[in-house]
Amino acid sequence: MKRADTTLMKAFNLNAVRRVLRQKGSATKPQLAAETGLSVVTVAALVRELEERGELIEEADGTSTGGRPASVYRFDYGHTLALVMHLHEIRGVDTVMASVVDLNGQSLTEETKAFKGLNRKTFLEWVEDLLTAFPRIQAIGLGIPGQAIEGRIEVSSHERLLGLNPAELLGEPFGLPVVLENDVNAALRGYLAAGSEEGTVLGIYFPDKYPPGMAICIDGDLIAGKQGMAGEVKYLPLGIDWNSPPEGEAWSEAVCKLVHLVSVVLAPHRIVLYGDRTDGGTWIKDWRRYLNRFPLPAEPEIEWSDRFAEHFASGIREWTLKTLEPRVL
Structure with a gap:
């Protein structure tokens, strides 16, 4: 049992050093000791192991203090x-x-x-x-x-x-x-990575050729629902054929109807709308008129974004990289 505890503690300590270096990019042993709360002796052993694994690269500090230059350890992101x-x-x-x-x-x-x-x-x-x-x-x-x-x-x-x-x-x-x-x-992950994850945030994407989809995030956690089917809004009985959606004012009304419905059910703090079919400024005016007809008890903040591709790419990238982070049970 003692050996298992020692192995587990070593894994925790390795991760602590790894995490600091990944965040800072590079550091000396004393800097790592100060950041992690570990002794310099312990840090030296951990750094040596990470270097042997190919995760670190040792470099000279380059700062002259009159003595032997301290080694700087750079995290090898590649x-x-x-x-x-x-x-x-x-x-x-x-x-x-x-x-x-x-x-x-x-x-x-x-x-x-x-x-x-x-x-x-x-x-x-x-x-x-x-x-x-x-x-x-x-x-x-x-x-x-x-x-x-x-x-x-x-x-x-x-x-x-x-x-x-x-x-x-x-x-x-x-x-x-x-x-x-x-x-x-993935797009909502990418969107939230750049800001606050507090509260309930929805992302709704309106592709040019396909039905819309929705993501639900509550306090930083994406809600999958049973079999991952939360957010499949195309199944809502709204009387809208999303495969052949309406145009013009009818399209704007359809979007208003969907946003209103999910706002009633989930009371989100913010909704991010993606899609090129609608001009955000024009739709917001239609949305205000819609709310005059059908008020909400708690009105969400609405944001139109043209950065779906960027958020999609960054979200799936970050989610994939998380699988490469060492796990300690």
Whole structure:
């Protein structure tokens, strides 16, 4: 039992040093000791182990104090990489974007391919080429417009995705963990990463060609619901055919109706609306008129954003990188 306790404590201490270096980028042993509360002797042993694992690089301080220059230990963000891929509309074209990122979220390479030009064989060949070019990749993240049940995609506006199990498709041939996330969930993660996660925040995405989807976050936690189906708003009986949505004022009314309904049910503090079909300023005026007809007991803050692609990419990237963080039971 004592040996197990010692091993666990060492793992905690390694993570403490790793966390400080990952945040600061570089530090000396005394600086690490001050930040972690560990002794310099303990830090020296931990730094040596992290260096042997390839996570740190030792460099000379360069600051002359008349004696031997202190060593600075720089965290090597590139010692482990992740492959992040997501499917998104770009100017009406369904496009798969691939990015290899380091532990600091910096992209080392980016590639795009038209979704219609990919099949199972060409997709796997693409992934294999990236893994060969970047052998330090240790995880794969996939962002999809749809929802999976027990790993299998059961709900999606893209029929070619239905029935696929990405973990089996990619995990088995390449032996890497696969992270799967819904597009609007990932986008809301990306949005919240830059600000406060307090309260209830909703993200609703209105694609050009497909039905809308919604993400729900309460105090920083995304709500998946049973089988991950929370937020599948296209199933609401609103009398709206989202596959052939109305235009003009009728479209604005449809969006108002949806926003009003989720506001009544969830009473969010803020709603982020994504989509290019509606001018945010014009819609807000329609929303004010709608509220005059149908008041809310607690009116949310509404924000229109044109940064869905950016938030989607950053959200799935950060979620994938979390799988590479060492875990201590």
